[in-house]
Amino acid sequence: MLEEKTIYALATPPGRSAIAVIRLSGPLTIPILKKVFRPKKEYEKFPARRVIKGEIIDLENKELVDEVMVVVYYSPNSYTGEDMAEIFSHGGFYLPQRICEVLKKAGAFLAEPGEFTKRRFLNGKIDLVQAEALLSLISAQTEKQAKMALSQLRGEVSLIIKNLGEELKELLALTEYLIEFAEEEEAKELGKNIKNRIITLKEKIEKIFKKTDFHQKIFQGIRVVLAGRANVGKSSLFNQLLGKERAIVTEIPGTTRDVIEAIIDIDGFPFILCDTAGIDFNISLIDELSVRKTKEYLEKGDIILLIFDISEPPQKADYDLLKMTKEKNRMIILNKKDLTHKFPLNFFNKEPYLLISAKYGEGIEEIVNKLKEYTKNLYSDNETFLFLPRQVECLERVLKILDNISEFTYWEIIAEELKIALDYLKELLGETTNEEILDRIFSQFCIGK
Numbered sequence: 001m002l003e004e005k006t007i008y009a010l011a012t013p014p015g016r017s018a019i020a021v022i023r024l025s026g027p028l029t030i031p032i033l034k035k036v037f038r039p040k041k042e043y044e045k046f047p048a049r050r051v052i053k054g055e056i057i058d059l060e061n062k063e064l065v066d067e068v069m070v071v072v073y074y075s076p077n078s079y080t081g082e083d084m085a086e087i088f089s090h091g092g093f094y095l096p097q098r099i100c101e102v103l104k105k106a107g108a109f110l111a112e113p114g115e116f117t118k119r120r121f122l123n124g125k126i127d128l129v130q131a132e133a134l135l136s137l138i139s140a141q142t143e144k145q146a147k148m149a150l151s152q153l154r155g156e157v158s159l160i161i162k163n164l165g166e167e168l169k170e171l172l173a174l175t176e177y178l179i180e181f182a183e184e185e186e187a188k189e190l191g192k193n194i195k196n197r198i199i200t201l202k203e204k205i206e207k208i209f210k211k212t213d214f215h216q217k218i219f220q221g222i223r224v225v226l227a228g229r230a231n232v233g234k235s236s237l238f239n240q241l242l243g244k245e246r247a248i249v250t251e252i253p254g255t256t257r258d259v260i261e262a263i264i265d266i267d268g269f270p271f272i273l274c275d276t277a278g279i280d281f282n283i284s285l286i287d288e289l290s291v292r293k294t295k296e297y298l299e300k301g302d303i304i305l306l307i308f309d310i311s312e313p314p315q316k317a318d319y320d321l322l323k324m325t326k327e328k329n330r331m332i333i334l335n336k337k338d339l340t341h342k343f344p345l346n347f348f349n350k351e352p353y354l355l356i357s358a359k360y361g362e363g364i365e366e367i368v369n370k371l372k373e374y375t376k377n378l379y380s381d382n383e384t385f386l387f388l389p390r391q392v393e394c395l396e397r398v399l400k401i402l403d404n405i406s407e408f409t410y411w412e413i414i415a416e417e418l419k420i421a422l423d424y425l426k427e428l429l430g431e432t433t434n435e436e437i438l439d440r441i442f443s444q445f446c447i448g449k
């Protein structure tokens with residue numbers, strides 16, 4: 001095994017709860033356990049993966065600390081690959097902490113964040129993509145986020161990356177053969193063959209990238225910007241949407257007073273609703289600087305909900321907004337349908353619009369349905385899910401190399417480039433990743449994971 005220290009940590013969040021789980025891992029797991037755990041029955045050797053009833057005893061004063069259940073795992077058949085124990089104690093603020101102290105006194109060390117998973121990775125039980133998937137999984141807040149993380153954890157993405165690597169290795173071997181041995185005629189044939197296969201490989205990666213943008217958004221949130229003049233009903237609609245759908249976060253820290261943001265879960269997808277409270281579209285569309293700012297803001301939206309007030313005739317800002325968002329993915333919404341209509345419906349040419357009343361909650365469902373439709377076109381459950389920046393960057397570099405390779409005429413250079421591409425794939429899976437990157441990844445975990 002790679003690690004010497006035996007580590008412990010509380011694996012469940014501290015606080016009032018029925019039970020808590022404390023983990024212990026490393027070569028001294030069993031000796032430490034024998035010091036602090038008094039099983040109800042006598043065992044010569046603790047049985048593996050069985051619930052063992054007993055008590056935790058404080059070494060110093062022999063006091064009873066808690067009644068617990070313990071499960072023991074023997075290397076290599078454990079989460080970390082080392083000898084391990086999981087202690088199921090009563091929950092709460094005090095007892096789990098007390099048990100941790102007892103373990104420390106018996107010679108265990110407090111684990112670093114993510115150290116259990118890091119050991120699992122270092123012992124070859126999972127690759128780096130899978131380790132990251134664990135992190136994504138425990139921070140998932142919606143169904144789709146969890147699904148995508150789980151697919152990575154199961155190794156579905158790793159398998160595809162490995163296959164890409166195999167193909168690269170083969171191409172590299174062929175290229176080296178071409179350089180060393182091939183006669184002129186054969187070299188010509190082989191060269192053509194290699195270049196064709198590089199193109200096919202490139203296309204495979206490009207296909208993955210087609211969805212990557214959206215997959216990343218599923219973790220960051222799909223931005224829905226509500227835009228429209230003052231008093232058209234933006235905030236009313238914002239609140240209606242927030243009230244109807246499951247809110248994940250109602251206030252996002254760090255957002256300015258210009259915008260109020262909230263995250264809602266629609267069909268397992270997180271949507272960030274942005275109410276442009278502080279942007280006065282009437283004024284901001286007049287002076288140039290504000291126009292630029294407003295544009296920038298609209299630019300950030302994946303979907304724009306463009307809201308108009310049907311009870312008033314169109315105004316200059318309405319025209320401007322319509323023009324400004326022409327290229328965007330937008331939904332035109334005519335609000336206040338309960339009032340007298342003064343807005344010409346041919347204002348939008350042939351573009352479809354939704355007629356709603358934000359105040360009375362009418363037509364909200366249709367907006368939600370449109371948002372659902374948007375995700376349907378961009379996502380399906382059986383994709384290659386690449387969504388963390390590190391993963392995307394690694395594969396991007398591979399693609400870039402394959403993109404440029406056709407420019408080279410010397411096969412020696414092509415071989416070198418293929419090697420570099422292969423290295424990036426290895427880095428992606430953590431086969432060659434340096435300590436610094438590993439530390440950065442695992443430090444994002446909570447202690448006990």
Ligand SMILES: Nc1nc2c(ncn2[C@@H]2O[C@H](COP(=O)(O)OP(=O)(O)O)[C@@H](O)[C@H]2O)c(=O)[nH]1
Pocket residue numbers: 228229230231232233234235236237335336337338339356357358359360
């Ligand atoms: N009659 C009617 N009034 C509405 C409707 N939606 C919003 N309002 C009213 O219009 C005013 C401005 O709404 P608000 O949501 O604050 O607009 P915002 O400035 O675009 O955020 C408020 O008095 C709302 O009650 C609607 O569908 N019908």
Ligand SMILES: [Mg+2]
Pocket residue numbers: 234235236277
């Ligand atoms: Mg408002």
